[in-house]
Amino acid sequence: MTVDTGREAVVRGVNPGPFTLEISIDDLPPSYHPYIHGQVLEPTVTPIHVYIICDASGTPAVSTATVDAWVAEANRIYKQAAMSFYVAGVEHVVSNEWFEINNGNCSGSRREADGYLREVGGQIRPVRRAMVTRC
DSSP: OOOOOOOOOOOOOSEEEEEEOOOOTTTTTTTOEEEEEEEOOOEEEEEEEEEEEOOTOOOBSSSSSHHHHHHHHHHHHHHTTTEEEEEEEEEEOOHHHHHGGGGGGGTTTTHHHHHHHHHOOOOOOOOTTTEOOOO
């Protein structure tokens, strides 16, 4: 069975601010036209500082290509909210303790990493900073 969902329209806002769309439906009189109210958002670009954990021999837990793919997926998801992200920097941190996670148990890893980042002038924050491990 095929269901007719009607026509599809793509609307792009040019300038930030509120908008109202009036929809004309076939032979309905103007007094019955539905309205859609919305807001065109100001674009926001957020830098991400990535810390990739490496073992003692320098082998990273993930590649920068993997991080780039994660950022591309975040950009795809957040595009509709006028948000985008870019990798502002990547630092490789050698730490066998952080690299070796037993049975997927990550307890303590964030606290230790946060202590390291404070030493270098940063901290772990959702969205704005990211630490990449094998958790």
